[in-house]
Each structure stands twice: as C-alpha cells, then as structure tokens.
Amino acid sequence: MTNTDFFIPRLAIVGVGLIGGSLALALRQAGAVGEVIGIGRGLANLEKALELGIVDEITQDVVAGTREADVVFLATPVCKLGEVAAAIIPSLKDGAVVTDGGSVKASVIAEIEPLLRPEVSFVPGHPIAGTEQSGAEAAFASLYRNRRCILTPTARTSGEALELVQRMWQTSGSEVVVMEAEKHDRILAAISHLPHMVAYSLVNAVGSYDRYEENILEYSAGGFRDFTRIASSDPSMWRDIALTNPEALIEMMERFECFFAELKEDVRSGKGERLYEFFQRSKELRDNIL
Amino acid sequence: MTNTDFFIPRLAIVGVGLIGGSLALALRQAGAVGEVIGIGRGLANLEKALELGIVDEITQDVVAGTREADVVFLATPVCKLGEVAAAIIPSLKDGAVVTDGGSVKASVIAEIEPLLRPEVSFVPGHPIAGTEQSGAEAAFASLYRNRRCILTPTARTSGEALELVQRMWQTSGSEVVVMEAEKHDRILAAISHLPHMVAYSLVNAVGSYDRYEENILEYSAGGFRDFTRIASSDPSMWRDIALTNPEALIEMMERFECFFAELKEDVRSGKGERLYEFFQRSKELRDNIL
Known part of the structure; x- marks a missing residue:
C-alpha cells in the first residue's frame, strides 16, 4: 500500500x-x-x-x-x-x-x-x-x-x-x-467545456437539418457516433458548468470560432495547401496525446 | 450464401x-x-x-x-x-x-x-x-x-x-x-465532412492555446481523446474532400456556426433554461442514433 x-x-x-x-x-x-x-x-x-x-x-x-x-x-x-x-x-x-x-x-x-x-x-x-x-x-x-x-x-x-x-x-x-482557480477554469474550458459545447452544437445543427425530410443521422457511421458521444452527457450538469464558467468558456468558444472561420475561408477559396497544413497540424497535435 | x-x-x-x-x-x-x-x-x-x-x-x-x-x-x-x-x-x-x-x-x-x-x-x-x-x-x-x-x-x-x-x-x-449526387453530397457534408472540419478546428484551437506556456492537452481525459479521434484522419484525403465538395460543406459549416453562435449568446447572457433545452435536444437526437 x-x-x-x-x-x-x-x-x-x-x-x-x-x-x-x-x-x-x-x-x-x-x-x-x-x-x-x-x-x-x-x-x-x-x-x-x-x-x-x-x-x-x-x-x-x-x-x-x-x-x-x-x-x-x-x-x-x-x-x-x-x-x-x-x-x-x-x-x-x-x-x-x-x-x-x-x-x-x-x-x-x-x-x-x-x-x-x-x-x-x-x-x-x-x-x-x-x-x-x-x-x-x-x-x-x-x-x-x-x-x-x-x-x-x-x-x-x-x-x-x-x-x-x-x-x-x-x-x-x-x-x-x-x-490558481482561474487557470484551472481556463484549462478546463479549453479541454472539456469547449468540446462539449462543440459536440452539442454539432448534433443540433446536423440532427435538425431537414432539407430532405428524412432523418439524415440514419446515414451516419461509427465516426459520427464516437465523435458525438459527449453530446449525450447530462444536460443539467452542462447547464451548470456553462452558467458558472462563462468568461473562460466564451474566450475559448471565440478562439474556436476564429479557427473554424479561417478553415471555412480556405474551403471557400479552394486553398489546398493551406487546408492540408491545417489538417496536418491538427493530426500531429492529436497524435501526440495518445 | x-x-x-x-x-x-x-x-x-x-x-x-x-x-x-x-x-x-x-x-x-x-x-x-x-x-x-x-x-x-x-x-x-x-x-x-x-x-x-x-x-x-x-x-x-x-x-x-x-x-x-x-x-x-x-x-x-x-x-x-x-x-x-x-x-x-x-x-x-x-x-x-x-x-x-x-x-x-x-x-x-x-x-x-x-x-x-x-x-x-x-x-x-x-x-x-x-x-x-x-x-x-x-x-x-x-x-x-x-x-x-x-x-x-x-x-x-x-x-x-x-x-x-x-x-x-x-x-x-x-x-x-x-x-441524386447532390443530395448525397449534402448529406455527407452534414454527417461526415462537417464533423471532420469541427474536429480539426477544435484540436488546433485547443492545442495551440499557450496562455500558460504548457501543453494543456496533457490535462485532457478520455472524453477529449475520443471526441477528437477523427482529427487524426489522413490530411490529404480530407483536403481532397474539402476541395471537391465545397458548396455543400460551406452550407453546413455556416449552419453549424449559427447554432454555435446562438449557444454562445446564451452562455454570455446566462440563460439557464435555454442552455438546458439546447443540451437536452442534442442529447435526445444523439441517443436516438444508438
């Protein structure tokens, strides 16, 4: 022991x-x-x-x-x-x-x-x-x-x-x-609270897409299911977290929005090399936490 | 057989x-x-x-x-x-x-x-x-x-x-x-291409956050790892998909941005009931694909 x-x-x-x-x-x-x-x-x-x-x-x-x-x-x-x-x-x-x-x-x-x-x-x-x-x-x-x-x-x-x-x-x-508590709250906003906000938004955005009047989530494969697992988390727990850590969470949500908007502009203008670099950088960061 | x-x-x-x-x-x-x-x-x-x-x-x-x-x-x-x-x-x-x-x-x-x-x-x-x-x-x-x-x-x-x-x-x-091919491309943009763009952006946004001059991804637990697994996908494959399906992808990226921005505003103004409903709706949609 x-x-x-x-x-x-x-x-x-x-x-x-x-x-x-x-x-x-x-x-x-x-x-x-x-x-x-x-x-x-x-x-x-x-x-x-x-x-x-x-x-x-x-x-x-x-x-x-x-x-x-x-x-x-x-x-x-x-x-x-x-x-x-x-x-x-x-x-x-x-x-x-x-x-x-x-x-x-x-x-x-x-x-x-x-x-x-x-x-x-x-x-x-x-x-x-x-x-x-x-x-x-x-x-x-x-x-x-x-x-x-x-x-x-x-x-x-x-x-x-x-x-x-x-x-x-x-x-x-x-x-x-x-x-410090503030540092904790900012780190957790980044690695936990932001990902939950992203997952909840993604499932809502995709799940309510009704252009074809059918449930398109039925086409989703394992990747979508794994990716959105955290969107099944307890809604009242996440309401409380969002209500008690708004400042750090909004900072991270805006940071995410900047990256996402940059990516969208590169998709729009068809910048293949920049897209590759963006995805490659992410892959490297992700592979490092394994 | x-x-x-x-x-x-x-x-x-x-x-x-x-x-x-x-x-x-x-x-x-x-x-x-x-x-x-x-x-x-x-x-x-x-x-x-x-x-x-x-x-x-x-x-x-x-x-x-x-x-x-x-x-x-x-x-x-x-x-x-x-x-x-x-x-x-x-x-x-x-x-x-x-x-x-x-x-x-x-x-x-x-x-x-x-x-x-x-x-x-x-x-x-x-x-x-x-x-x-x-x-x-x-x-x-x-x-x-x-x-x-x-x-x-x-x-x-x-x-x-x-x-x-x-x-x-x-x-x-x-x-x-x-x-129709167009319907395929829009459905896939929603259930597959958008989630990849979101995952890549999330890992880049969080992984490059250096306010504390340390790698905050080291604090991440299993949830972040699972959620971001698709950000390890082949960068050249995703560059090609983004280059060949830009219109549908941008439509879905903008749809996602709207939901995310709405959520951010509810976090900012501390609207607990709306936050709960947003998370609950997402949870129900997600639980239905199991």
Whole structure:
C-alpha cells in the first residue's frame, strides 16, 4: 500500500456516485480510511452503496452525517455545492477539512469561502476523471489511477489542509497538480467545456437539418457516433458548468470560432495547401496525446 | 450464401486498401466473384493482398489489369479517380461496368462522365463504412454488413449497370440507397465532412492555446481523446474532400456556426433554461442514433 502512514479516521462523502464512490473505494483499498459515511438524497442509491461496501453508514441528513467527519468530500452537482456547504459548515467539528470535486473552481470558491469558520478549512479540488456512467454502481477503485487531480487553494487555505487533501488524492492514485482557480477554469474550458459545447452544437445543427425530410443521422457511421458521444452527457450538469464558467468558456468558444472561420475561408477559396497544413497540424497535435 | 445467382466473373479493384479489399473479401465469402485482380501503385501492399487471399492476381499496370474485367471498382483517393478513369476507359471491354467508392459524388461524375464510351457504364457509388485503418491488411469481409451504400446514377447510367452494382453491394451485406449526387453530397457534408472540419478546428484551437506556456492537452481525459479521434484522419484525403465538395460543406459549416453562435449568446447572457433545452435536444437526437 502506498502512504500507509496516511489515514483519515472518518470520511463523509456527500453524493455517493461515480466520483464520490470511487474515491471511497480507492482509499479503502489503500487502507487509508477508517469509517466512511455516505450522504445523499436518493435512498436507493445509498442502500446500493452500502451493499457494495463503498460506505459503512448512510444517511439522508447532511448535517448529522458530516458532524463528526475529519474530511468531507462534496461530490454533488456544482450548483448544489454552495447549498450543502452552507448547511454543514456551522456544525462541522473543529479542524475538519472540506474539499470538493466540482468541474469549475472560481465560482465554487466565491460561494463557499464566505461561509467558512476559522476552525474549518476548504480545499477546492477537481479530479479529472469520469465516464458517461453515474450512480454508486458505476464507482470503481481505479478510476483515479494515473489521472490528474487539480487543487486550487486560495490565500485562506491552510498548508496543512492542502497537504492532507493532496495526500488523499495521491493515495487514490492521482497525480496532484496545484494551480490558481482561474487557470484551472481556463484549462478546463479549453479541454472539456469547449468540446462539449462543440459536440452539442454539432448534433443540433446536423440532427435538425431537414432539407430532405428524412432523418439524415440514419446515414451516419461509427465516426459520427464516437465523435458525438459527449453530446449525450447530462444536460443539467452542462447547464451548470456553462452558467458558472462563462468568461473562460466564451474566450475559448471565440478562439474556436476564429479557427473554424479561417478553415471555412480556405474551403471557400479552394486553398489546398493551406487546408492540408491545417489538417496536418491538427493530426500531429492529436497524435501526440495518445 | 445470399444472392447465389449473382456472379461477377472478373472483378478489377484499383486500390486494394480497406475499402477495395473488404469488398473483394465480402464477395468472395458470398461466392459471388470469379477472379479478382488487384491493381495499385505500391507493390508491397499488392503482395500483401495476394498473400492474404484478397486478390488472385496483382499488377501495377492499371490498363492491363482492367482490360478484361466485367466490373472495375475504383477505390483510389477521390482526387485520383478521374485520372484512373481516363487511363482505363479506352481499353475496357464492351459491356464493362465501372463503379467507385469516392466520398463525394457530383465532382467525380463531372470528371468521369465526359470520358465514357457508349459501351462502358459508370455507376457512381459510396459505401458509408470505414475505420481509421488503411491498407490491404486492414480489410475484412464484414466491413459493409448492415452499412448503407449510396449509389448516385445519372441520366446516362444504364438500368442494367445500376442493378448489377446494386446487387454487388447487397451481396457484400450493405443496404443500398439510390439518390441524386447532390443530395448525397449534402448529406455527407452534414454527417461526415462537417464533423471532420469541427474536429480539426477544435484540436488546433485547443492545442495551440499557450496562455500558460504548457501543453494543456496533457490535462485532457478520455472524453477529449475520443471526441477528437477523427482529427487524426489522413490530411490529404480530407483536403481532397474539402476541395471537391465545397458548396455543400460551406452550407453546413455556416449552419453549424449559427447554432454555435446562438449557444454562445446564451452562455454570455446566462440563460439557464435555454442552455438546458439546447443540451437536452442534442442529447435526445444523439441517443436516438444508438
């Protein structure tokens, strides 16, 4: 086991789905956690988490479930993080560390930091991992192995709390990167939020094309299906991300528009050499991330 | 075997890669072909095709290889189709049928039809299938099974030749759809050419983003990798497609730009309900093609 000297006696997980459940499983597997309390709104999912051995105790009462925790991991949808934090922070024990897994960071920090007491630390985080699956049943111990986890501490985050959360993610198999929240939000806008906006727009543009009064998506082959898989992602999750990271997202959308417009002009004027270079550059960039 | 009464005594395949080789294998498996001649420029690939039993004879001489053929399948890159047709048509035997597998149809027809003799028929076609692989080694007999193959006959295409090519593709497992070349080119622009332009632009826009002086693609997870897989496609093939189908492609690029711009405005003004509807509509369209 890695980090055998690292141990969280009592871990509370708010939202026991793919993200929260997989962290619990990874820490259990490493022998790095004592008791795990699973907290959520859906009783069926909590009971499943208990049955699968992801958590030791379950409750729908977020205040009672977190009161005695050493570490609280908030793995709810981004738009619920502030609400949950507001509910639990007054009753957390002194020295408790709160961390989260939200896909945007600046807006979450702006919501949660004003709620903190001096005795409670907050370490904003984002493990970059996931599948299209959700719920406790989708969780697995190796989800975070060799994936990056970004932590975005602020001036108010204590060094001790940061180190604890950093070791927690390292113990789960992640490579931890620490950066400013703004940088996180811009990088994620580029590599994740923009691609989703592009995929959603593409499927809408093609799927509603009715010049021939038939569903042309029926002609599509595997390439289109793979390319647009992320357009099947949860609409409310992506609404929340778009609402909470608009500035960085718009910057990237406009950047994409410039490249796309340049390409369109080269198609229009039949500039074969420029088209080849554009495609070749992209292929090289893409092949490098394999 | 399906269509046991269907038989091509002598089939010439110009370009024995994934597309040409898989057709040969499918027809062989159905017992629907006598001799298969493989023609190409690369000797190593031809020898591989012979070794794999895809073809019975090989030659680098496109005129000699096609002279006695009943059916000639042109599976070269789109930009080479006219050149090959010009070379072979004068010496084809009377009654020979030429067909192709090019991804665009109107421009191919415009190039090949003026070259025809009354004794030789041309049936423009496009099997919608493929993988990222290429070369004879990538060919497999079931590539076309349950895939659509579009044929775009013109006023000059004889009914007999059309029926022969139609049965050839049905025998290979395809569902054949007959339509106008212009309709083909617009549908393909929507479901295939546009997505490639979007993917290439996305990878270029994100991969060249250097605000943080580090390669942000290293932060990308599986979603980005899957989404951008088609940006690894052959740059010269996509240059040729963009050069030969510009009108339909630009129509679709502009259609996409409208949807993307609408989405950007909703992000900018924080219209949560509209964002949700946009993503939800896309998800429904996407889930329906599964």
